[in-house]
Amino acid sequence: xxxLLSIGLRWGMQLLALVFLFYFSASTNSEGLRIxxxxxxxxxxxxxxxxxINAHGGGILYHDHTYYWFGEHKTAGRGGNTALVGVQxxxxxxxxNWSNEGVALSVVDEAGHDIERGAVIERPKVVxxxxxxxxxxxxxxxLKGQGYIAARAGVAVAEEVTGPYTFIESLRPNAxxxxxxxxxxxxxxxxxxxxxxxxxxRWRKAVDxxxxxxxxxxxxxxxRDMTVFVDDDGKxxxxxxxxxxxxxxxxxxxxxxxxxxxxxIRIFPGGHNEAPALFKHEGRYYMITSxxxxxxxxxxxxxxxxxxxxxxxxxxxPCVGEGADLTFHSQSTFVLPVAGKEGAFIFMGxxxxxxxxxxxxxxxLPIKFEGHKPVxxxxxEWDLSVFDE
Ligand code: DGJ
Numbered sequence: 225x226x227x228l229l230s231i232g233l234r235w236g237m238q239l240l241a242l243v244f245l246f247y248f249s250a251s252t253n254s255e256g257l258r259i260x261x262x263x264x265x266x267x268x269x270x271x272x273x274x275x276x277i278n279a280h281g282g283g284i285l286y287h288d289h290t291y292y293w294f295g296e297h298k299t300a301g302r303g304g305n306t307a308l309v310g311v312q313x314x315x316x317x318x319x320x321n322w323s324n325e326g327v328a329l330s331v332v333d334e335a336g337h338d339i340e341r342g343a344v345i346e347r348p349k350v351v352x353x354x355x356x357x358x359x360x361x362x363x364x365x366x367l368k369g370q371g372y373i374a375a376r377a378g379v380a381v382a383e384e385v386t387g388p389y390t391f392i393e394s395l396r397p398n399a400x401x402x403x404x405x406x407x408x409x410x411x412x413x414x415x416x417x418x419x420x421x422x423x424x425x426r427w428r429k430a431v432d433x434x435x436x437x438x439x440x441x442x443x444x445x446x447x448r449d450m451t452v453f454v455d456d457d458g459k460x461x462x463x464x465x466x467x468x469x470x471x472x473x474x475x476x477x478x479x480x481x482x483x484x485x486x487x488x489i490r491i492f493p494g495g496h497n498e499a500p501a502l503f504k505h506e507g508r509y510y511m512i513t514s515x516x517x518x519x520x521x522x523x524x525x526x527x528x529x530x531x532x533x534x535x536x537x538x539x540x541x542p543c544v545g546e547g548a549d550l551t552f553h554s555q556s557t558f559v560l561p562v563a564g565k566e567g568a569f570i571f572m573g574x575x576x577x578x579x580x581x582x583x584x585x586x587x588x589l590p591i592k593f594e595g596h597k598p599v600x601x602x603x604x605e606w607d608l609s610v611f612d613e
Pocket of ligand 1: 281449499
């Protein structure tokens with residue numbers, strides 16, 4: 225009996241020692257900093273201090289040989305869906321190992337301020353303006369205590385990539401400008417907004433013809449889920465879900481990236497697209513979006529155009545295999561071109577946890593191309609060598 229117990233104990237101790245050795249030799253360096261060697265979509269993702277990365281709905285800027293990941297800082301519990309801290313930034317040289325660089329844009333403790341603590345700050349995207357030498361952050365803003373009614377875009381600027389970012393303003397874009405691709409006949413129609421009912425064929429036609437653009441013409445267009453894309457010629461575009469989340473707008477930004485020029489197009493009117501992520505490959509523009517189901521995942525969509533001004537063509541769901549119908553339980557936020565690897569793009573998605581937002585997970589997957597169609601497959605665990613295959 226005693227010897228059985230001691231054998232059991234010995235085996236147990238050896239097993240523990242093995243687990244301990246494996247864990248620490250494989251995952252920390254000599255300074256005790258955590259080392260990650262693979263992407264593990266949907267798992268906890270540790271920064272180099274061993275804390276789950278807190279940068280949801282994020283985007284990445286590659287600057288001076290370093291990747292900067294900006295995202296929503298979330299906290300625990302339902303209230304964590306609002307901005308109680310601000311926009312967080314992490315830095316990495318290899319996309320796997322991230323140092324926490326702190327809060328890039330802080331919420332403000334001033335009642336009535338646009339970015340008052342408790343407002344909703346989502347999907348921050350930072351771009352670098354070569355001509356001004358400044359870093360510009362755009363984000364989706366909902367004013368404190370107003371749910372998702374405000375539908376505004378916020379802009380902030382910084383001298384240093386990690387901040388601090390200074391809030392400039394929030395707005396509804398393109399007030400008093402008609403979209404470039406809106407039929408001239410529709411612009412000046414006298415429309416009785418009350419004559420349309422939700423989802424009747426007539427209502428759908430009215431959306432196509434710019435019902436909401438007209439409604440919001442004076443005060444500016446609604447702007448919720450968003451991204452910013454900088455083209456090879458340095459022009460930047462703000463891409464957002466507008467018109468009650470029914471229609472995507474692609475809007476040109478001014479040369480300093482701080483405002484809209486008033487030139488914009490509407491794409492897929494009534495298509496119900498959220499979570500836009502844009503990238504360019506071999507001269508073609510690609511967009512990945514989701515449908516609109518709140519925090520719950522749905523099937524992604526993809527689209528392509530040879531000019532950013534369209535026409536845009538729908539390509540269908542880029543995801544394939546098991547889980548493709550729910551984007552592998554995630555929603556797009558950004559597509560990252562991997563530096564130095566021509567044609568290598570990473571789909572970045574969020575697996576939201578609205579009841580405990582700080583526990584939200586990241587689903588990053590490699591994008592491959594079948595002809596001109598982007599294709600995303602599930603990988604339990606992967607690294608950048610997949611792009612060498
Ligand atoms: C879906 C959006 O993509 C998210 O960014 C967030 O706004 C949620 N809806 C809120 O329900």
